[in-house]
Amino acid sequence: MPILSKHLIRDENLIRNENLVIEGVDVSGDWSTFIKTRVVQDYNDSLQEDIAALPGGENIHRCWQCGSCTNTCTINALNPDFNPRYWIYLIRIGMEEELIRDKEIIWQCVSCNKCTSVCPRDVMPEGVMRATAHWLELKGYTPESPATIFDKVFSSQVFAKGKIEEGRLMMRFFKKTGQKLTQDWLVGLIRGLVLRLPIGLLTRMGLSALIHPRTRDWSNHRMAIAEYITEQKALHRKALGLPTTEESR
Amino acid sequence: MNTPVLVVGGGPAGLSAAHSLASTGQKVLLVDKADRLGGAPILSGYAKLVPSGEWAKDAIGGMVQRIESNPLVEIQTRTTITEFSGAPGAFKYMLAGEEQTREAGATILCTGFSHFDPVNKPELGFGIFPDVVTTTQVEQMLSSGKGVKCLSDGRVPERVAILLCVGSRDRQIGREWCSKICCTVSANLAMEIREALPQCSVYIYYMDIRTFGLYEDAYYWESQEKYRVKYIKSRIAEVTSDGKRLIVKGEDTLVKRPITIPFDLVVQAIGMDPNVDNARIASIFGVELERHGFLQRGATYRAMGSTTRPGLLVAGAASGPETIDDSIAQGQAAAMAALTSLKAPATEAA
């Protein structure tokens, strides 16, 4: 190795046999070490269209890589690897493998919309982040992220009742993500609050957790939304070349 | 008004200058070394022009017809100037093959440019691989109606790469200028290819995109938004072949990774060189060339189109890379300067 160490080589590009004997000769270790090229050798022409077919990704093809989105990004400031411009580029050009390397962090977008506000080409990067996170899940590259689970728990409550009740929402989310129903840091906070609250209000809050807030005459809406979601899901899966129902997978 | 103004070169600038002069009643002698008028757009068979979208043979062809039918314009094709002397208001010159000296009150050089010959960049594969072509060749494919095809076997390409800055912005081959029009022309061609071949992906490899002014949204944006042309920030270093397809080798500078990508057709956006005859033109007409070999401009603001020789004017790409519409405008401006110098040679000839 002509340089100090292997930092400049991705692990997956380093081939090395620790135990290899060929025709009776031990060729393990250094002798069998080989570096694969890191050169990009082809584009996946359909990746951009995949993302564009999902909600939020429609304008991705407009990007001209000015970098305003990444410059202003809330999460990029915390983690330089979170780079909307870069991912948009990978998608546009079709560097799928490269994109999948970051599959664990793309969903972390906080939807602060700074990028969408500054984008001079109306790419809506925030939407693209969402579409990309969905794409990763639909394609099976990642399990559903906690954010997606939360979105689903929340949305299903809205779709079912027309309204949200926060206590129930939290409980359901913690349950779905296998977390303790009583997060340590929340307990102290709520205990402090309860001590300050008058009995009447407490009773009311208790009641709202039992009698769920709901929008009246919601059933028509519930059905309309359910039907629409089924249609959209089928459309998205079709656009990605996936079987149109999840069950048939 | 009796002595014709000499216009050298019958491309967009020369046609425009001749027409402008004639429309004021001024006689003109229009000389061109080629066998017909029209300059690069006609001789090289350009397709649709920027920014009008008109076919070159209609747009520039129309200008040619207008001149050919104008009784005040004498046309001499397949002709060059062999001698040139005199002062503003009384230039003397001789045409090749003639014995007689002619006279001109004013002279406008509209001698244009030469397309860069990409044989000078062998690493980019032109002349080695038949499917490496120039923008000019693609223009011809489109304008001839034969369609965009691979020259090796006539197949329709599925993936086309357009390489910008071939023969421009390259000190290795002594070309430090930007050819000004290739970005826009390439975006235009990319859209035409996508329109003709919707299944074909078109990639443009660029270092900067210079679709200046109003070309920005009409070409750069439109090609992305409507035609899904893909832009990759990379200057290609080499074009090779795996025996089946062409391989372009570059660095995708936005992801900091080297790339070697297969293509069916590689189009080189060739730049604008000084006219290959500029050295001769300079010595016959007694004008200076600027350091790259284009005709040196004189005063910039006092008179449009002046050269380093008083009373001798220049218009169009002879003095540097230029667009067709600006060449036409410059032709007209030079005609105005010529008329002015004929009227008041002592004060205004610059």
Place this chain on the structure above:
Amino acid sequence: MNIALRIGDPLSEAPAVNREKLEEIFEDIRNHQLFDHELHGCLNCGICTATCPSAHYYDYSPREIVQLLLTENLEGIYDAMQEKIWACAQCYTCAARCPFHNSPGGLIMILRETAIKHGMQSAKDVLKPYTRVLMKVISTGNQLAPNMITPDAFADWGPNIAKVKAPLKVLRKAIPMPTMHTMDTAWEINIKTSIELYTIWEATGVLGQLETIDPNLFDVVTDLMDEKRDEYEEWLEEQEG
């Protein structure tokens, strides 16, 4: 992938390098007599990286190095000097292609010299394997001799190492050309030549660099040189006497 060193990262345990130090390093680079010759400007076109053989295997891009220098990104330059600059193979294909006539390979050379001057760990680590060669040159005037070819030193020879284990002394006798049949030198060097070499190293700063990079080796080497010089003095005296 680990990043060798992050500058000024509040979460990193590594101490941040202070600004003065970074500026001092950059001044040394900037004031190198070849700097302006190797760098004119940059179009960010990437031709250098496209043709760079190292870039095809390492996370290394000559364009990036040029950009760091052009934009005077002191932290980035310092960071690159920890590892990246040693990935260059010094083939200078970049220089042959650059449309701006830069020489990224030449810039790397300047950065390497500066890394040595500042005694950076990367330089120490990279140059470590050359200790044997240096010792050989100093003591014998040869850079490579048969007895340096040991299995330890050539781990990456793999199965071919068996040949090294063979009786070299005998094998050398089989070579038809005159080989002096020695193991510790490849050819004989006149002591005067050695002394001249020492003078050149001293005058050009090579020994100064060695002192920065490996003080122990420097001590050993200077002792050796002193011995040789004494030997030479004695010889001269003998000649006179």
Place this chain on the structure above:
Amino acid sequence: MSNKYRKVAYYPGCALEGGASSYNRSTKEVGKKLGLELVELENWNCCGAMEVKNADPKLQTFLSARNLKIAEDMGFDTVMSPCNGCYHNLKKAEYDLAHDEASRETVKKLAHRAKTEPYQAGKVETIHALDWIRDAIGTDELRKQVRNSLKGLKVANYYGCMYTRPRHIFPEKDQGGANSDSTYRPHFMDDLLAAAGAENVEYPLKTACCGGAHTLSDSDTSTRLVLNLLTTAEACGAEVIATECPTCHQGLEMHQARAEKVFGKKTKVKMLYFTQLLGMALGLSARQVGVHENLSDSRSLLKEKGLG
């Protein structure tokens, strides 16, 4: 005092019915005190917050369009929402319906299936509680009505994301001058609290993100973002962060506690809804504006400042 916005439709949204009851209470109390009338939307539904948008943006448009249609049917041309999320979504729905054919079609289709009439853009104006008080009362009038000035209270005004971004859904902003709020340096809340006597500190993170989207799904990120907001506010000399969004407010409260518990980073700055501060300035008691219902306890600071 203008007649504008004196009686508007009121869309509290789920948060104000739940955990942010103190924001709901103080908004109503301040309105009452100032002689402004709020008529709650009949049988409203959740705006979909960020979560429905993430699932499908057009569904969120539909949900908000339904609420706008209710306001229209009740005879209102203005709907006021104190919650940034609701406000944002109504604005976004308005924008999409005005500019995007696909959104119009989807809303029409869904309304049809739900056996209702679709809302059409341009019928109802959406305003935030800030616009409401600022435009109906104005800072001059407000100043006159102050009974218990916030003098000496150092406040950082925090507006968050959804009040300002993306800018194209708020065409009335960024018009310059005092009467148009800025998406880059909003000042309506500053103006109101200054009129109430507060000493606003120069706070550079007015529109920074609190990470509300991932309060539960990526808590560490949210905590880091909130901690940044809190420590910066303190560095700017603020004793209180004034808020105008239930998600931000609760996010600040929860992650202040979490930062202390999980990262051992303690901050002292308090959070109060701007309506709570205004209410107390107008002479309402701390209890009347629901200070005790906030998750975090700011009573000792208020006592110290002679408020409530």
